[in-house]
Amino acid sequence: MLVDDQQLLRTGFKMVLSAQPDIEVVAEAANGAQALEVLEHTEVDVVLMDVRMPTMDGVEATARINGPKVLMLTTFDLDEYAFAALKAGAAGFLLKDVPPADLVTAIRQVHAGDAAMAPSTLRRVLDRFAAHLPSGEAAAVKELTPREHEVLLMVGRGLSNLEIAASLDVAEATVKTHLGRILAKLGLRDRAQVVVYAYEAGLIVPSNRPKG
Incomplete structure (x- = not known):
């Protein structure tokens, strides 16, 4: 489903996606409420969601969606809504001027359960919000093996x-099993929330956080 208040953008995305044999645009909406x-x-399997929309923005809508994977779109790099969108459960975050091939790849990644966001971009987003991240390790982490x-x-x-899988010398299916248990134990929705959680729990320190 395409969710954007600009019909021209929805039409453009629909043309790109409809040309793919494995992707079908089944619905459209002009805001989060719709x-x-x-x-x-x-x-719907995947929702391509604009961040800034009238009536109800993409962050609020994402927080209320249960089931479909949400891929957020924004006009601005390091948009102030980025962190909130990831916290709300978005599985990925892309700029609207992303090349068509990358958009298609991101949708497939999100559908497969992966996070669609370049690690460097995610790192910058989390670095920007470092001041809002708690520094103590969450108790739930201790439940993990x-x-x-x-x-x-x-x-x-x-x-x-x-x-x-390659790093640990195990099957990819084994990694998926571990990830599923991590999600269940920590009460997280998807891979993107795992990344945010790792920062919030102090397991990964943002580069601009003062040390000591």
């Missing part, structure tokens, strides 16, 4: 399941 109404009677803790750190650094 998107929630549409989702009540339309089966040593291997789950290891996988959590690797996901937090932006590694894919395939890269983690």
Whole structure:
């Protein structure tokens, strides 16, 4: 589903996505409130959601969506809504001027359960909001096994399941199993929230946070 208050942009995205054999645009909405109404009677796998919209913005709508993966779009790099969007459960965050091929790849990644956001971009977003991140390790982390803790750190650094599997010399399916247990134990929705959690729990220190 495409959610954007600019019809011209929705039309452009629809043209790009409809040309893909494995992607079908099943619905559109002009704001978050409309998107929630549409989702009540339309089966959607991935929502391409604008951040800034009238009536209800993308962050609020994302927080209310349960089921479909949400890929956020914004006009501005390091948009102030980026961190809030990730906290709300967005599985990815892209600029609107992203090349069509990268947009298609991001949608496929999100559908497959991966986070669609360049680690460097995510790092900058989290660095910007470092002052708002608590410094103490969350108690829930202690419920993880040593291997789950290891996988959590690797996901937090932006590694894919395939890269983690290669690093740990295990099957990719094993990594997915570990990630599923991490999500369940920490009460997280998806991979992107794992990354944010790793920063919030103090497991990964933003580069601009004062040391000591």
